[in-house]
Amino acid sequence: MDTKIIQELREFLTQEQIKTDVLLKDCTSFKTGGKAGLFLIPETEDELAGSLSLLKEKDIPYFILGKGSNLLVSDSGYAGAVIKLGEGLSQIQAEGTIIRAGAGASLAKVARVARQETLTGFEFAAGIPGTVGGAMVMNAGAYGGEMKDVVESVRLLLEDGSIREFTCEEMKFGYRTGILKEIKGVALETVFALQKGEGEAIDAKMQDFAARRREKQPLEYPSAGSTFKRPEGHFAGKLIGDAGLSGYAIGDAKVSEKHNGFVINTGNATAKDIRDLIFYVKEKVEKETGVVLEPEVIMVGEF
Ligand SMILES: Cc1cc2nc3c(=O)[nH]c(=O)nc-3n(C[C@H](O)[C@H](O)[C@H](O)COP(=O)(O)OP(=O)(O)OC[C@H]3O[C@@H](n4cnc5c(N)ncnc54)[C@H](O)[C@@H]3O)c2cc1C
Structure with missing residues (x-):
């Protein structure tokens, strides 16, 4: 990321609140994701508002990171700024x-x-x-x-x-x-x-x-909880099981056998493995059952 923007952000944030080496796999429950272009930790509303208005002025994309428990962040990371609310917020x-x-x-x-x-x-x-x-x-x-x-x-x-x-x-x-x-x-x-x-x-x-x-849930593995929204009148896990996909894997991304509605990372799954599996499941379930599954997990970055 351009060092000029870092200088300008110093108007609102201290050096410790501006990071450039954060791996997003350490901030997400799926344990995937490359580096953030910038990683900002505002502690007050003014720091947050000031930083966001500067990012907007400079046309730098940003997103707010909570605990990363519903995100699939790309292996190439996120080129813009990731904002993590600090203790003060x-x-x-x-x-x-x-x-x-x-x-x-x-x-x-x-x-x-x-x-x-x-x-x-x-x-x-x-x-x-x-x-x-x-x-x-x-x-x-x-x-x-x-x-x-x-x-x-x-x-x-x-x-x-x-x-x-x-x-x-x-x-x-x-x-x-x-x-x-x-x-x-x-x-x-x-x-x-x-x-x-x-x-x-x-x-x-x-x-x-x-x-x-x-x-009921495979809490021993990284995941983002239920991968798909519950389709009206159905349960995603049941449809996935009925489509014969329990335990189906792409690389280290796997449809949990314990709960078919969870895609889990059994080791070193890449974000691409997980995304490919999500779309494979979606396609197969639609073909087998006619029901269209919609991912609940939010994808961030380029895939
Ligand atoms: C094991 C497991 C079990 C789960 N069980 C459940 C469950 O029972 N019910 C359920 O609903 N979900 C469940 N989830 C999913 C997840 O925990 C929820 O969706 C949760 O609300 C996501 O919060 P987060 O802080 O992690 O947000 P993130 O995943 O970090 O972000 C989610 C979205 O919120 C945005 N965001 C975060 N903070 C802000 C903010 N301050 N202002 C504006 N936008 C913001 C992000 O930009 C992103 O678009 C589960 C996940 C796991 C891993």
Whole structure:
């Protein structure tokens, strides 16, 4: 990356917040991905807004990285700037039945705070390995719950540099989607509205969901969770199994035998292996069953 842009970014960020040697395979749950052109770690809203406006002015593409748990990053990496929200944008505060969480905070940590405050409603999200910001994009959900049920409002940094609070309704949450799939905003902070609960019941629910994950999901291998969205009226895993693809592999990318809906990295799978497998599965399932699978995993960079 041009050293001039690094100099200019120093107006907003310290040297330690601007990295040029970050391998994205170390930042994604699939454990694939080449280098980021730039890797920026803003700690405040001003640092973030300043950096983004400079990148826009210079026509440098960027994307926001949460925990990388729903991403397939190309082996050639990402030529633009990857923005990772720092600790300053990951703070969590509880106030009565409200939890205010910075977009960089992990869902697991928010769930721990909810438990400490004996607040119920967030148990479903405790085992989703992403950040609050990623969950606002995806309307992350599990075991009958989704972000839509617990979000009161989200503060967004919009493309024009303004910051505005969006209500839950304005976030247009749907199945694994929301307004952040339509507009290029950055989630800064979410207000979650929970209810007063009972400690033991919250623990029991979280333990039950965690046990169900361990039993059903290949958590011992790198993956991005469910590879495909659930097609209406079907389960992706069942269709994939019915198409005879359980255990099917390309290189070290494999359709998990434990859960056919997960593509896993059994060793040194490249992003290309994984992508090829995803498209092979999609094609074969359509041919065998007539159902079109849509990847839930987001592909980043050139393939
Ligand atoms: C083992 C495993 C189990 C999983 N189980 C579930 C599950 O039960 N339910 C479920 O819904 N998902 C599940 N997932 C998928 C994943 O955890 C979720 O999609 C999660 O919401 C992604 O969050 P993230 O922070 O990792 O986002 P990333 O994967 O880093 O990014 C996802 C998208 O969000 C964008 N983004 C991230 N932060 C921001 C921000 N602050 N502002 C704007 N855009 C942003 C990124 O640019 C990208 O487009 C699972 C994944 C794994 C590996």
